[in-house]
Amino acid sequence: MTRLIKTKSVPEGKEGVYDHPFFQGLIRRSLRYLSSGYPVHFTGPSGVGKTTLALHIANKRQRPVLMISGNEDLSNDDLIGAYKGYSRKKSDDNFIRTVRKIEEEVTESWVEGRLYEAVKNGYTVVYDEFTRSRPDTNNLFLSVIEEKLLPLYGAKSKDSHIKVHPDFSLIFTSNPTEYVGIYETQDALLDRMITIPFQMMGKEAQVAVVRERTLIESSKAEKIVGLLEKVNELCEDTQDGLSLRASIMIADIAEKYEIPIDGNNEDFQNLLLDTTFFTLNLCNEDTEDLRERILGVCRNV
Numbered sequence: 001m002t003r004l005i006k007t008k009s010v011p012e013g014k015e016g017v018y019d020h021p022f023f024q025g026l027i028r029r030s031l032r033y034l035s036s037g038y039p040v041h042f043t044g045p046s047g048v049g050k051t052t053l054a055l056h057i058a059n060k061r062q063r064p065v066l067m068i069s070g071n072e073d074l075s076n077d078d079l080i081g082a083y084k085g086y087s088r089k090k091s092d093d094n095f096i097r098t099v100r101k102i103e104e105e106v107t108e109s110w111v112e113g114r115l116y117e118a119v120k121n122g123y124t125v126v127y128d129e130f131t132r133s134r135p136d137t138n139n140l141f142l143s144v145i146e147e148k149l150l151p152l153y154g155a156k157s158k159d160s161h162i163k164v165h166p167d168f169s170l171i172f173t174s175n176p177t178e179y180v181g182i183y184e185t186q187d188a189l190l191d192r193m194i195t196i197p198f199q200m201m202g203k204e205a206q207v208a209v210v211r212e213r214t215l216i217e218s219s220k221a222e223k224i225v226g227l228l229e230k231v232n233e234l235c236e237d238t239q240d241g242l243s244l245r246a247s248i249m250i251a252d253i254a255e256k257y258e259i260p261i262d263g264n265n266e267d268f269q270n271l272l273l274d275t276t277f278f279t280l281n282l283c284n285e286d287t288e289d290l291r292e293r294i295l296g297v298c299r300n301v
């Protein structure tokens, strides 16, 4: 649910796809907003690179990075912490066998929640897919952002809140509300963050990502990305189309099993169909001949 990620400094001039001026500008602006105390929120379709970018920016802040994954079951206890503990002692009398003494003792100790730890120590938190958590859980972030205080609701603590460390910062990511399992975000929360819509990156950047994630050579990565862009045009709603993951999977498997990037090769055709058909089927009202239409695009590679 939450992960503390070791911070590593990103070497200057070695940022792969993020060397591109578009990303350089976006990263620079995001770092400015975070340093000024404003959370940044990347929102966009699945698999366009939001989480990877959020983690990259978080690492650049040179503070420990904590990743929280939004989910229905995330609770205030997980985020703030809770008193936990219970002990039960049983002793038998050595002289009178029928005598058994049971002592029950409730000794509670405070277990810090992950947000509590991050707020106290000034970590950078990447709250991934935060709209998958219940809105009442996310309410906690309102005062963290605005008043710089973490309220200790229900924590039986004598303090009502703790102060937010000046180095603490938050990066949110989310998918659009039409995705399954997504709650509508409260306006009050959105109003407190800088929301940057994130779409699929350009072709050059996609090729760089595929090359970074696999061992494939440049010309092959270009062919795959170009093909998937064309195949994606079969999707009626481009918001729900193919993600970067499809190109990465095709490049990875083709490379491992020496499948040629050739639209007339049966292995390649099957690989393309297996990795794209399901998604394309979801984003098309008319699914008749969809396989044939995909193969038609493929043969023209």
Ligand SMILES: Nc1ncnc2c1ncn2[C@@H]1O[C@H](COP(=O)(O)OP(=O)(O)OP(=O)(O)O)[C@@H](O)[C@H]1O
Pocket: 016, 017, 018, 044, 045, 046, 047, 048, 049, 050, 051, 052, 053, 173, 174, 175, 209, 212, 213, 244, 245, 248
């Ligand atoms: N800059 C990058 N360098 C290398 N790989 C990347 C980069 N950006 C994205 N990827 C890869 O692309 C895939 C999708 O990226 P990511 O998980 O960040 O997307 P996302 O938009 O957060 O998706 P989701 O909304 O489904 O969580 C992942 O496999 C990721 O490793």
